[in-house]
Amino acid sequence: MPEDHLQIKNPKEERYRNTIGSIVSWGIFRAAIVMLLSWVVGDLVGWLDYGTWWMLTVLIFYAAVLHPMQVQYRLYKEETAQVMEGTLCSSCRYFEPTGVLCSKLDEHVSEDDIPCEGELWEPKPSM
Numbered sequence: 001m002p003e004d005h006l007q008i009k010n011p012k013e014e015r016y017r018n019t020i021g022s023i024v025s026w027g028i029f030r031a032a033i034v035m036l037l038s039w040v041v042g043d044l045v046g047w048l049d050y051g052t053w054w055m056l057t058v059l060i061f062y063a064a065v066l067h068p069m070q071v072q073y074r075l076y077k078e079e080t081a082q083v084m085e086g087t088l089c090s091s092c093r094y095f096e097p098t099g100v101l102c103s104k105l106d107e108h109v110s111e112d113d114i115p116c117e118g119e120l121w122e123p124k125p126s127m
């Protein structure tokens with residue numbers, strides 16, 4: 001029987017499920033679908049009055065766009081809490097928190113993986 005649970009994870013394969021960019025782009029994609037469907041339904045369903053159509057559109061928009069974005073943002077905050085505060089990268093000027101990315105090397109960082117191994121670290125400029 002294979003001992004999958006004993007395999008050591010490669011930190012380079014570690015990816016966060018969400019970034020701000022992915023949350024926003026999926027939100028825009030779902031919003032476009034909801035708007036298209038609402039327009040088609042409003043056009044084709046003759047018995048649907050304008051007020052009901054608006055109410056349904058707003059409800060579906062919340063359920064399909066806003067609520068998933070809230071859930072994804074909560075997951076993003078939970079998953080990245082450690083890398084945002086407790087790593088060398090989090091204090092570096094090249095750290096891009098919205099993408100959990102090193103802008104110098106264009107690589108994702110995590111609490112287990114500092115791509116430059118500290119050699120390119122520079123302090124964040126003070127405000």
Ligand code: SF4
Pocket residue numbers: 088089092093094095101102103104105109114115116117118119120121122
């Ligand atoms: S330069 Fe190095 S320390 Fe700075 S964000 Fe990139 S990987 Fe992290």
